[in-house]
Amino acid sequence: MLTKRQELILFLIVDEFLAAMVPVSSKQIIQKYRLDISSATVRNEMVKLEASGFLTKPHTSAGRMPSREALKFYIGKLSEKLDHESYTEPVPLNVNNHHNPEDLSRGTAAKISALTNHLTGVSFTGKDETVKGVYFTPLNEGILLVIIVLESGDIKEIPVRMDYSVSLETLKILTNYFNQTVVDTPLQELSDLLRTSLKDTALEYTINSVADSIRADLDQPRKFSGYSGFNHLIQQISENTDTLRALYDDLEADQLDKIIDITENDGVDIYLGDELPEDYHSISIITTNFKLAGFDGNLMIIGPEMMGYKKVIRLLHAINNQSTKGSE
Structure with a gap:
């Protein structure tokens, strides 16, 4: 069980690491966030967090890196915070050819991939025509x-x-x-x-x-899927060829939404590590359901396990909130 101070320090370390992808030192935390505690106290707490499996220490650095458990903790806290935020800035999802769900899925995936710099999948189920x-x-x-x-x-x-x-x-x-x-x-x-x-x-x-x-x-739901940004993932996890190959095969077979349950999703869900099949342990999937142009849809952002969760989760919350208000 983490103390409030340990939770704060851990959250800040993960946040800093995901922003720069370099180990984080106690000095960075003290100077940037002006914490009302000494550097020695922060170092002691970091040692305890490391012993608890939340942080790891590279041999060549004085800083610490978050573990998968730290990521899960961070994502949980971040999601709680963003769940209560209000989103007034509209997300520009307008694309041409609203009546064609196949073109709509591809166009929407391309727009969101450009906003996030991540592989994006969008699927729509056909409406009654x-x-x-x-x-x-x-x-x-x-x-x-x-x-x-x-x-x-x-x-x-x-x-x-x-x-x-x-x-x-x-x-x-x-x-x-x-x-x-x-x-x-x-x-x-x-x-x-x-x-x-x-x-x-x-x-x-x-x-x-x-x-x-x-x-x-x-009786068979008609699904129209579009993907964009696979090149981003290739650059992000170029060394994980098995994951890239498995993911590419699932995209080609339009089977990606079979590995996670999207049917009960009414907010933003995040899957990583052992929550995904073994071939996918090096990536994370952030997903939400939404509506666009009268179609029910699902949106997936796929990136490395160490990715900028704050920006992506906030964007998906905004899209989900925007489509919910639009359907009322």
């Missing part, structure tokens, strides 16, 4: 391709497996009919509309097969 047209075309034997045109300009292609052949004339009838009936229908309601439109006709079985495939497709 309006259908502007449905088209049917044979893909190959036994498979019918349903093409759904959305108001945003996006196109959904859903393959439907058929156990019988459908004539081109029938497909033409279906295409013409649905382009007269589905315009301005919400995408989530399309399946039910298809089921009821041509009920008790020779085409009912075909339509039900299409409706089942559309419903199954819509």
